[in-house]
Amino acid sequence: MSVDTIPDAAGLPLIGALLDFRRDPLETYLRAQRDHGDVVRFTVGPPGLRQEFYAVFSAEGAQQVLARSVGFRKDDAFYDEIRQTFGNGLLTSQDADYVRQRRLIQPLFTRRRVDRYARAMCEETSATLAEWRDRDGEVIDVLAEVTRLTQRVVTRVLFGAASEEAADVVGRNFPLLGEWMLRRGFSPLPLPRWVPTPANRRAAAARRELYEVCDRIIAERSSGGAEHGDLLNLLLQAGDDEDDRLAPAEIRDQVLVFFLAGHETTATSMMFALYLLAGNPEVQRRAREEAERVLGDRMPEAADFDRLAYVHMAMKEAMRLYPPSPGISRRATADTEINGQVIPAGKIVLLSPWVTQRHPAYWPDPERFDPERFTPEREAARPRYAWFPFGGGPRACIGQHFSMLEAVLAIALMLREYEFHPVDTEIKLTQKLALRSVGPIRCRISAR
Incomplete structure (x- = not known):
């Protein structure tokens, strides 16, 4: 096979698929x-600014791209924008930098380590539920509520006692930087960052404030001898000896990337899970009965994660239908055959959990919300990469258990205390740093 045999989603003669996108x-x-199958070529934009990339939609193709340690790199305009905005942390680093960072940081994200944060997750969720008590019967903006919750959780886990100082700065500046970075990442010809446009100046000020608060907290923590028990403390101690430790700037980069990945994606997952549960009363009832049976009236703990099997299945099904990152890109470093088609070296390859997780070859009646798809037997019968909202292979998301633990325990607590009734039954979607709805997703809550 040659690249000439790959079907082209041509679009219009002069601008390709630009209007479609x-x-x-x-x-x-x-x-x-x-229309075209599991490997498709896209051309986007007019001559001179045209971009070309290849989309791979099969589970087998996703595994081939993600599970290999060589052959595909995180090397495109979008990752470069993240790197320049939030630093060269684990999400964006490459080659020897990535291998070193992963070696130092992986031990901090074992299941046993992450389970220690369950109490903080549940206490912050309980604080959110306490705020809802005066709103019984009212309509809430689910996205706003769960975003505030996940911001509080990740800030507390990262900074411990300094979380309140960091939360305000992070909450104000991250959304601005995220929007700006996204526009630049998808622009065919972004202006240099040094050009003093209003947007560039606002972003530079936001980035400066964000860096300053992180650097100050890291410096204060480095000079003190107290043990704080938060993730920042563990990052400062990571490594076998002083020569192997992360430098302060490297720690700041990791902190910013953890915050970027640790609240946006979890908030998205929880938002769509609550939206789907509100619209499917029978599923909500089953999940609530499990939460009541497992938890009783006590605070959840990490061990409850495995006991909340149906809530876990509902979360996985919500992430199937609404993956937080609907697209994952890599650059091919050599000509590579995927699904019988040859993708040329140097080209961008886009994987789409959005499509693969709706692919009729793996998911009968794919638009239906059905947590039973994720029983152990049915999961074992599917290809490994039919569901990959956390990526996969050597660069799989290091925070997968953190995100799932937080979401499952928080949703179980919410269902135990409240019923969710749909208000917005039809939603329009957009892709920002994570998949989002255009406008709020609203639910009416009633206390139990």
């Missing part, structure tokens, strides 16, 4: 898979 990129990918 501006109107609805998620539907554009779904239609491409239906």
